[in-house]
Amino acid sequence: MKKLILLFFLMLYSFITFGQYESEEEGLYSRFRPGVMWFYSGLKPYEEEKLRKYDRLMVDVVYNDFYGDRDYFSSPWQSIGVNASLMFDVILTKANTMSFGWGIGYSHFSNRSKLQFTRDLDNKTTLVADFPAGSEPKGSKFGANYIEIPLELRFRTKGHKHFKFMIGGKIGYQLNSFSKQIERIDGKKYATKNYGFPDSNPLRYGATVRIGIRNWAFYGAYYFSPLFTADGSADLTPISVGITLSLF
Template sequence: MKYFLNTLLFVLLTTAAFAQYETVTKTKRPSIPGTFLVDLGINRALNQVDSTWKQGFWGSRTVNVYYQYPIRFGRSKFSFNPGVGLSMERWKFTNGAMLIDTLGTTGNNLIEQYNLLSPRLAYGTEISTKKSMLVTNYLEMPLEFRFDTKPEDIARSFNVAIGGRIGVRLNSFTKVKYKQDDETIKVKDKRSLGLNDFRYGIYTRVGIGGFSWFAFYNLSEMFASGKGPHGRDINSLTLGISVNGF
């Protein structure tokens, strides 16, 4: 319920901000190839029933930056938009837990298995955790089909897009801030953390002109099989706004 109310507040605030935007002069599309798109969103882990996964609402966020090249179908209102860019995700854990390799087992073999546990297991029992975060960065290729009511005047056009994204993980790391003996210490631990190297998902976008709302559902599991918290398969959902630099 709290997540629903926070999401509703997020949508209402962004809608109110866009309602104040007015264009007095008719804007023509610049004669440069392609467009730049920036997504700002909030993340939510799905299929996660473990009580240790307690994420912050505003701290669990996504910033995507894409370049897209629209290919219009003749003189129709439809286009195909391939692109490439970066997806940068942050997952903030409000209970101070961090991903720690606990070495699970498959048959007689030891495998990586990362569970959300107290940083005291890694950095000592005398610490006080201030902040804990998981960071993942991906190189992605979005592919979308888009409908514009006014393709010759994108700045005033209502648009709907649906598509998919495939990506490869560039890096991932945990960031922990804790206090020990009156000294504040920050630690960044860069490793695979049991995450999948590749991911894919579907998304939709609806908006007017250069502003829109989007939803992205990650079809692939966040962690490799058996390597996530308690071996569970975790998918993710991202909701947010997009700004298109047409």
């Protein structure tokens, strides 16, 4: 996993160094710096009279939940995950009010519901239920990591203080998934992780939306792919809502 994360950030840096501006935007001479490295290519500063490109490195901090066998927004507030996306901003209009975004991303899904994930290896299914009363663990978590390809159609007003609306989707490949339980025995904490769910869905795909101003936005993702694929398994499909920070 550490090697995969290192490879992702090496790819991220290589994408940064190839970002270029293409044409002029009339009347834009602001010296404000609306985000980290906003006017920097990775090699040298951009010329201020060149057309800006936006939302190329984005970080989402999100609340993760399920729908299906579980009600919406029933998971604890600590169910916090993180996404990072490195994207090209392909400008479609001369005034820079519409563009197409595409790139590569990493996503960590984390849900801290006190659910018991049970692997039925004989039937190749995954069952999910509440822990029996009196035997609840100190803490529990379901987690998964993905490499993703995000795609977005982006609309924005003119200038760096722009209002923006982005709608799109993404498809991802699951690197791993696991459940974790924390028990307290004789005053000490013990953690147990389970990997290798027999019908874990390797693909994740869904729709995304962002609405915001300048380098901040509200973010939502509604997925259509369930976590488990067997007919007898739990019906759980992830959703995420949160905030996006565009670093440049």
